[in-house]
Amino acid sequence: xxxxxxxxxxxxxxxxxxxxxxxxxxxxxxxxxxxxxxxxxxxxxxxxxxxxxxxxxxxxxxxxxxxxxxxxxxxxxxxxxxxxxxxxxxxxxxxxxxxxxxxxxxxxxxxxxxxxxxxxxxxxxxxxxxxxxxxxxxxxxxxxxxxxxxxxxxxxxxxxxxxxxxxxxxxxxxxxxxxxxxxxxxxxxxxxxxxxxxxxxxxxxxxxxxxxxxxxxxxxxxxxxxxxxxxxxxxxxxxxxxxxxxxxxxxxxxxxxxxxxxxxxxxxxxxxxxxxxxxxxxxxxxxxxxxxxxxxxxxxxxxxxxxxxxxxxxxxxxxxxxxxxx
Amino acid sequence: xxxxxxxxxxxxxxxxxxxxxxxxxxxxxxxxxxxxxxxxxxxxxxxxxxxxxxxxxxxxxxxxxxxxxxxxxxxxxxxxxxxxxxxxxxxxxxxxxxxxxxxxxxxxxxxxxxxxxxxxxxxxxxxxxxxxxxxxxxxxxxxxxxxxxxxxxxxxxxxxxxxxxxxxxxxxxxxxxxxxxxxxxxxxxxxxxxxxxxxxxxxxxxxxxxxxxxxxxxxxxxxxxxxxxxxxxxxxxxxxxxxxxxxxxxxxxxx
Ligand SMILES: Cc1cc2nc3c(=O)[nH]c(=O)nc-3n(C[C@H](O)[C@H](O)[C@H](O)COP(=O)(O)OP(=O)(O)OC[C@H]3O[C@@H](n4cnc5c(N)ncnc54)[C@H](O)[C@@H]3O)c2cc1C
Ligand SMILES: Cc1cc2nc3c(=O)[nH]c(=O)nc-3n(C[C@H](O)[C@H](O)[C@H](O)COP(=O)(O)OP(=O)(O)OC[C@H]3O[C@@H](n4cnc5c(N)ncnc54)[C@H](O)[C@@H]3O)c2cc1C
Numbered sequence: 001x002x003x004x005x006x007x008x009x010x011x012x013x014x015x016x017x018x019x020x021x022x023x024x025x026x027x028x029x030x031x032x033x034x035x036x037x038x039x040x041x042x043x044x045x046x047x048x049x050x051x052x053x054x055x056x057x058x059x060x061x062x063x064x065x066x067x068x069x070x071x072x073x074x075x076x077x078x079x080x081x082x083x084x085x086x087x088x089x090x091x092x093x094x095x096x097x098x099x100x101x102x103x104x105x106x107x108x109x110x111x112x113x114x115x116x117x118x119x120x121x122x123x124x125x126x127x128x129x130x131x132x133x134x135x136x137x138x139x140x141x142x143x144x145x146x147x148x149x150x151x152x153x154x155x156x157x158x159x160x161x162x163x164x165x166x167x168x169x170x171x172x173x174x175x176x177x178x179x180x181x182x183x184x185x186x187x188x189x190x191x192x193x194x195x196x197x198x199x200x201x202x203x204x205x206x207x208x209x210x211x212x213x214x215x216x217x218x219x220x221x222x223x224x225x226x227x228x229x230x231x232x233x234x235x236x237x238x239x240x241x242x243x244x245x246x247x248x249x250x251x252x253x254x255x256x257x258x259x260x261x262x263x264x265x266x267x268x269x270x271x272x273x274x275x276x277x278x279x280x281x282x283x284x285x286x287x288x289x290x291x292x293x294x295x296x297x298x299x300x301x302x303x304x305x306x307x308x309x310x311x312x313x314x315x316x317x318x319x320x321x322x323x324x325x326x
Numbered sequence: 327x328x329x330x331x332x333x334x335x336x337x338x339x340x341x342x343x344x345x346x347x348x349x350x351x352x353x354x355x356x357x358x359x360x361x362x363x364x365x366x367x368x369x370x371x372x373x374x375x376x377x378x379x380x381x382x383x384x385x386x387x388x389x390x391x392x393x394x395x396x397x398x399x400x401x402x403x404x405x406x407x408x409x410x411x412x413x414x415x416x417x418x419x420x421x422x423x424x425x426x427x428x429x430x431x432x433x434x435x436x437x438x439x440x441x442x443x444x445x446x447x448x449x450x451x452x453x454x455x456x457x458x459x460x461x462x463x464x465x466x467x468x469x470x471x472x473x474x475x476x477x478x479x480x481x482x483x484x485x486x487x488x489x490x491x492x493x494x495x496x497x498x499x500x501x502x503x504x505x506x507x508x509x510x511x512x513x514x515x516x517x518x519x520x521x522x523x524x525x526x527x528x529x530x531x532x533x534x535x536x537x538x539x540x541x542x543x544x545x546x547x548x549x550x551x552x553x554x555x556x557x558x559x560x561x562x563x564x565x566x567x568x569x570x571x572x573x574x575x576x577x578x579x580x581x
Contacts, residue, residue, distance in 0.1 A: 035415035043470045048429065072483065074463060099483035103465050106418070106450040110457035115541025118448040132545060138445050141343040141351055142350060145546040186462045187492045190478070195485035203484070231581070242502075249503040250485035251470070255444050256337050256361050258503060264580045275339045281553055293558075302556035304565045320581070322430055323571065 003035040006062075006090035008081065009053055010100055011041070016049055016127040019096035019157070019202055021164035023272055027094045027156045028057055028165065029123045030131045034089075038062060039173075040084045047175060054173035061173045062088060066180035069187045072100050077109045079183040085112075086180055092153035098203070101156045109154045116154035117146050121261070121282075132146040139278035141253035145234045146206045151173040158263045159204045193248065200234040202251070208283070210253055213240035213278075214269015214290065214309055221247060222269060223313040232322045235277030236260065236280075238270045256280035268309040272297025289313065327379035327472075329370040330429055331403065332439035332452055334360045335387055335394035339444055348547050358562040359394045362440025364507040370438050372505065377472065379435075380404045384428060386414060386421045392523075399518035400510030406565055410528045415540030418446075422454035423538050427531040430459060436477075437497040441466050446474075456497040463497040465489050466502050495501035 005027040020039075027037045039058035041049060043065065050061040064085045068076040081104060085093065093108060095101030097119045109116040114237040123132040125191045132145045133155065195201075204209060209228045211221050221235060230236050236258070237251040253260055255278040265283035270276060272288070272295055280286070281300060288301035289309045305312055336396035337343075338356040343525070345351070346483075359367070370381045376424050378541045383398040384407040385391045395406035427510070429437065435457075439452030456463035468487075481488040482501045509539065557573070574581050 018453060067431075069469075071488070078457075099466070099486075102449050104451035107457045109419065109450065110454035112423065115417060115449070116450055117542055118450060119417075132547075136550070137447060138337065138343050138350075138481070139339075139447065140550060142345060143548050143550050144544050146542050147545050148541065149543050187464070189488055190491055191477060191487075191489040193487040193489075195487075201484055234367045248485070249501075250482055254501065264574070265577075274342075278339075282550065285574070285580050286553070286556075287574075298558065299555045300553040302578065303570055304556065304558045305570060306558060306560070307563055307566060311563045312567060315563055316570065318565050319571045326581075 003031055003087060003091045005031045005035050005037050005092040005094060005172060006085065006088055007037060007039045007058065009039045010043050010096055010098060010103065011043065011046075011049065014045060016052055017096065017098070018164070019098060019140045019159040020053070022159065022162045023157045023162045024053070024057045026120065026123055026155070026162045027092065029125070030092065030155070034123060036060065038088055038090065040064070042083065047177070050175045055167040055169060058173050062178055063175060064178050064180050068185065071192050072103070072183060073187055073189050074103055074107065075183060075187050076208050077104055078197045081108060082111065084178050084182050086254065091151055092155065095156045097156040097158045097302060105156050105188065106153050113153060114150060114152050115148050115152060116156070117148070118156045119158050120155055120305055121158050123162070127154070136259070136282070139205050140261060140282055141278055147324050158261070165174050170223050172247050180287045200232070200257050202236055203255070204235045204260050205234035205260070207231045207259050207264045208253070208279070209233055209266045209268065210236035210238060210272030211241050211246070211268050212238035213244055215241060216244055218246045223310065227266070227313055227317045230317055233262070233264070238276050240270070240274070247295070257292070259321065267297050267301070267311055270297055271295050272300065327377040328432070328434045329373060329379065329381045329436045329438065330389065330432065330434045331363070331366050331370045331381060331383045331398065332362045332425065332437065332455070333367065333383045333385045333394055334440070335385065335391040335451060336360045336443055336445040340550040343549065345547055357390060357393060360440050360443045362442065362444070362502070365502070365504045366438035367398045367403060368505045368507040370436070373436065373472060377536050378455050380437045382407060382432070384409065386392070386424045389497075390547050392548070395523070396518055397510060399401040399521045400514040401508055402514060405522040407497055407524045407526060409526050409531070413528055413535050414538045417540035418450035418454060419541045421453050422458060424531065424533065425451070426458040426566055427533045428526060433546055435494045437495070439497065439499045441501045442498045452499045457552055459497070460494045461495050461497055463473065465494060465499040467498050468501050470498060470504065500543060516552075521572050522546055534549055
């Protein structure tokens with residue numbers, strides 16, 4: 001093996017996040033066959049998950065466990081990761097384009113004085129052996145391909161876009177514990193309030209059901225939440241709904257909100273402004289429910305229902321409930 | 327309180343993107359301050375109005391980026407700096423290095439930037455800068471309180487709320503919800519014309535071309551495949567719901 005690529009894996013609620021498997025797959029594709037893929041797990045209980053990372057394609061797993069790593073602290077996580085990087089000397093480091101990855105990757109890129117390609121949705125190796133990274137710009141209104149001109153590479157991978165490798169139950173990996181360097185922390189995490197609105201993370205959800213100003217009140221999101229519960233999806237929103245105070249800005253999808261790429265996107269009571277469409281137009285299947293047959297959202301929807309969302313959504317929930325019953 | 331705000335000029339979010347010969351066509355396009363940077367400018371002005379001091383807005387970019395800085399001055403910032411030099415590479419490492427060369431020589435308590443830019447969307451420049459300056463940072467903040475040389479901020483982490491405390495000087499990136507940016511008033515626009523505005527090149531910053539060379543390069547630019555309008559399902563609501571379900575199962579095969 002001539003090269004080593006390092007993947008920064010993430011957990012949530014004690015299990016690995018789906019994006020971690022996708023990121024291992026991304027590193028494999030980018031590196032080709034002569035590259036060893038190592039994964040790093042930061043935080044308590046990390047070593048218990050090493051096997052699972054191996055099954056999804058990691059050849060080696062580094063762990064750093066310390067109380068400072070219980071919650072994301074930019075300084076503590078950077079120090080831990082930097083210790084691993086110094087030990088592993090990777091040629092590339094891959095992160096999920098998540099709250100943690102987005103914050104940690106540029107710190108490392110700055111420290112190493114190297115390039116970073118962010119929010120990657122596809123990777124290919126071209127005829128001349130160059131690795132090309134596709135990323136949406138202008139919130140998906142254009143797609144660019146980028147390549148690195150120097151090593152090491154730093155990449156963040158958008159959740160839900162790269163297919164994980166099929167798990168192989170017989171694969172195992174070496175593990176290596178790295179000592180936490182115990183830096184002086186200036187930043188203190190006083191409190192973490194877990195997201196109560198959506199149980200499933202929007203960026204990773206396979207189904208997203210979004211409400212716009214058409215839901216008319218915070219209560220108007222209830223029917224959407226019920227449908228989301230039946231489909232195992234997450235609830236999102238347009239800026240119209242956020243600005244009106246019906247929901248938190250954390251739910252906003254669009255050019256200045258989150259960009260989502262689920263299998264199924266349902267827009268209920270959303271007109272389809274260009275800034276909203278920018279954040280959801282690469283969803284695989286789009287459904288629009290709107291009273292106004294002229295609403296621009298119908299121009300990009302695979303299926304449209306002209307109707308009142310308060311009538312249509314509960315009927316859909318009923319329909320799915322019956323059909324999906326075991 | 328000396329506050330530096332990083333301002334990037336971007337396409338207006340209403341603009342359609344036209345790709346010509348491998349680049350985005352800028353003819354007739356309306357440019358604005360990156361919407362996230364507007365929150366940063368607003369926050370800086372509020373802190374200055376409260377605690378006194380000075381707000382300096384700085385941008386790295388082409389000549390036209392001066393307009394974005396003028397808008398920030400009209401909102402209430404005190405001084406502007408445009409770092410403009412064709413030798414600066416068009417990537418995040420290069421831009422952060424240029425910003426660093428300027429800011430490292432300045433007096434500052436707080437640096438504010440945007441969470442990401444709505445055009446390139448990398449979300450790297452501000453956090454890179456904090457690391458290069460060796461100061462702590464919190465990204466994606468929705469609340470900022472300053473007292474006794476410390477900041478207590480709310481950070482939005484994928485919908486989770488983190489309450490973080492850190493000493494100044496520190497850098498923050500603004501997330502939606504932080505505040506409601508003001509519009510420049512006519513009086514503000516008039517005043518802006520008299521405010522200090524500096525233009526700096528690599529030579530002024532004593533920067534070596536190698537430090538601002540890009541580490542990444544674009545090899546291709548395309549528009550994504552256009553989406554077509556699909557089927558409109560008509561009928562009574564119950565029939566619509568049934569038909570949609572059938573189509574999702576048999577045609578789209580998503581459930
Ligand atoms: C700089 C900038 C950034 C922006 N960023 C974003 C962004 O990231 N995301 C975003 O979403 N927007 C963004 N916007 C705002 C965007 O331009 C629109 O204003 C917004 O998307 C409109 O939200 P809406 O569709 O919910 O509301 P509206 O445009 O008011 O549409 C409501 C729709 O609901 C329908 N309706 C009403 N009642 C019902 C009912 N009972 N059943 C069915 N349908 C019903 C109506 O027919 C209408 O089409 C941005 C704007 C700017 C200027
Ligand atoms: C000569 C020259 C010409 C350029 N021409 C263009 C152009 O035509 N179009 C264009 O979009 N960019 C241009 N740039 C800027 C540069 O390409 C980008 O700013 C850079 O790649 C930053 O990446 P980003 O937008 O992903 O920033 P992100 O990392 O997503 O931005 C995060 C935050 O960092 C700060 N920030 C980012 N970039 C800058 C900046 N340039 N100045 C001040 N603060 C910043 C902002 O607060 C921003 O919200 C030019 C730069 C130079 C030197």
